[in-house]
Amino acid sequence: MxxxxxxxxxxxxxxxxxxxxxxxxxxxxxxxxxxxxxxxxxxxxxxxxxxxxxxxxxxxxxxxxxxxxxxxxxxxxxxxxxxxxxxxxxxxxxxxxxxxxxxxxxxxxxxxxxxxxxxxxxxxxxxxxxxxxxxxxxxxxxxxxxxxxxxxxxxxxxxxxxxxxxxxxxxxxxxxxxxxxxxxxxxxxxxxxxxxxxxxxxxxxxxxxxxxxxxxYPASRSTADPRLSQSQHSQFNATAMTAAIHNETLGLLDHFPWVNRVIFLLWAVSIGTRISPGLLQYLRLVPQEGFLARDKWWASLQGRWQGWQTWQRSKQSRSCLKDV
Missing domain, CATH: 3.90.550.10 (Spore Coat Polysaccharide Biosynthesis Protein SpsA; Chain A)
Structure with a gap:
């Protein structure tokens, strides 16, 4: 045991x-x-x-x-x-x-x-x-x-x-x-x-x-949480969505080799998913969601950018520690 x-x-x-x-x-x-x-x-x-x-x-x-x-x-x-x-x-x-x-x-x-x-x-x-x-x-x-x-x-x-x-x-x-x-x-x-x-x-x-x-028995979650049902996404929280996408981006950048990092960032910005839309997903969602699609797209881009920034700062910090 x-x-x-x-x-x-x-x-x-x-x-x-x-x-x-x-x-x-x-x-x-x-x-x-x-x-x-x-x-x-x-x-x-x-x-x-x-x-x-x-x-x-x-x-x-x-x-x-x-x-x-x-x-x-x-x-x-x-x-x-x-x-x-x-x-x-x-x-x-x-x-x-x-x-x-x-x-x-x-x-x-x-x-x-x-x-x-x-x-x-x-x-x-x-x-x-x-x-x-x-x-x-x-x-x-x-x-x-x-x-x-x-x-x-x-x-x-x-x-x-x-x-x-x-x-x-x-x-x-x-x-x-x-x-x-x-x-x-x-x-x-x-x-x-x-x-x-x-x-x-x-x-x-x-x-x-x-x-x-x-x-x-999920209690109330952030509306950016991808585990939510469709009905629970009716109230949009841009701050929570940006934070969630920042976290996803940071985790993947940390563990991908450099080639996959480049591919991931290009895919995320140009295509993305319904939950974290890139440009093409945004255009697909506009007829159904209107301004909500725009807000999701902008929050998604912010999350990707902030995740990249956090990853870059961490990379620079590690580099500085090695030089000490």
């Missing part, structure tokens, strides 16, 4: 957190350690945890003083004592066999560095149910494909896991931490990209298994 730690970042959602912790209490293979990461000023959560029945749950609480999920998850990595560190959100409920299936994958192959699976998303009481065979991939020109909440089929290798349902071998991540250069308030979008690609490029396999499952 391996020692398993579960990290749950949480912020002012005691009802959701109660469902999550209860699901962890019902695991067929109990966690050796569960760490709830709580903001220092979050009195609602502190009061809830004070009264929560911790029966059959090795629960610890760690205090984070910096806003955002990045700081919380990095604290979880620092505190975790397990050989395997699993992450889930406070608005998720892992299936009873979640940890047992995760452990099996890590025990079966000692070159597996990460394991994740499907999050069965429920919005307004409705299950978002569909089937996708391509999950968690980064295409050679820079398009990222998620679909973690819709994946079907056998367990297979992927490029990226999703934060609500991911686990990592401590040996594989070593001193790796989630990128604190990322923009955004609360849950910084696309934080998984750079982390997953770094593990993969170190020679470890990353496995997506739809049977490693959690039920997911």
């Amino acid at each position: 391996l020692k398993l730690t579960v990290v749950v970042p949480t912020y002012r959602r005691p009802i959701d957190l109660a469902r999550c912790l209860t699901a962890l209490q019902q695991q067929h293979r109990p966690a050796d350690e569960v760490i709830a990461i709580v903001r220092d000023l979050d009195t609602v959560t502190w009061n809830f945890l004070h009264d929560f029945d911790r029966n059959n749950l090795a629960l610890q609480i760690a205090t984070v003083r910096v806003p955002g999920v990045i700081a919380a998850m990095n604290l979880g990595l620092t505190q975790a004592q397990g050989e395997i560190v699993a992450f889930t959100d406070d608005d998720a409920a892992p299936h009873p066999d979640w940890l047992a299936r995760i452990e099996t994958h890590f025990l079966t192959n000692d070159r597996v560095g990460g394991v994740g699976g499907r999050d069965w998303v429920r919005e307004d009481g409705k299950l978002l149910d569909d089937a996708r065979s391509i999950v968690g991939k980064v295409q050679w020109f820079g398009r990222t494909i998620g679909n973690h909440h819709l994946g079907v089929g056998a367990a297979r290798e992927v490029d990226i896991l999703k934060g609500v349902n991911m686990s990592w071998r401590k040996q594989a991540i070593a001193h790796l931490r989630f990128d604190d250069r990322l923009q955004g308030s609360g849950a910084q979008a696309h934080f998984e990209i750079a982390f997953s690609l770094a593990v993969q490029q170190a020679g470890w396999s990353i496995i997506y298994d739809p049977l490693v499952a959690v039920d997911h």
